[in-house]
Structures are given as structure tokens and as C-alpha cells.
Amino acid sequence: MKAPTAALPRLLRFMLAQFCNGAVLGLILAEAVLWWDIMGLHQLIVGADQGATLTAAFFAYAAMLFGTLAMNVAVMNLGERD
Numbered sequence: 001m002k003a004p005t006a007a008l009p010r011l012l013r014f015m016l017a018q019f020c021n022g023a024v025l026g027l028i029l030a031e032a033v034l035w036w037d038i039m040g041l042h043q044l045i046v047g048a049d050q051g052a053t054l055t056a057a058f059f060a061y062a063a064m065l066f067g068t069l070a071m072n073v074a075v076m077n078l079g080e081r082d
Contacts, residue, residue, distance in 0.1 A: 022070025
């Protein structure tokens with residue numbers, strides 16, 4: 001017998017999926033910025049005393065920024081039917 005589960009509403013699942021897609025994109029872009037040392041950011045973080053904290057904050061900010069952006073764009077495009 002299957003246990004009853006509280007299913008998320010359809011719109012909430014949609015928004016969560018779009019947020020996760022954007023967050024993954026943000027993490028990939030943040031990694032690319034550090035990998036290719038764009039604007040010397042990698043060297044700046046490596047040379048800092050709190051490099052791990054800075055790296056975690058950088059990745060968290062990128063994930064939140066791009067996740068929120070992707071979710072908002074997807075929600076705003078819901079009403080468009082061509």
C-alpha cells in the first residue's frame with residue numbers, strides 16, 4: 001500500500017523546477033569564472049585568509065541570483081500563448 005504524500009501544487013513545482021535549473025546554471029557560470037580566472041577573481045580568493053568562506057558565498061550568491069532570475073522569467077512567460 002502506498003503511503004499518502006502531500007503533493008506540491010503544480011505552480012509551486014513549476015517554480016521550484018525553474019529555480020533549480022537557474023541555480024545549476026549559476027553554479028556552472030560561477031565555476032567558469034573561477035576556472036578561467038576572469039578579472040583575477042580566482043587569485044583574489046586563493047590569496048584571502050577566508051578563501052573557503054568567500055568561495056561558498058560566491059557560489060551561493062550565483063545560485064540564488066540565477067535561480068531567482070530563471071524562475072521569474074519563467075513565471076512572467078506563463079501567460080504568453082503564441
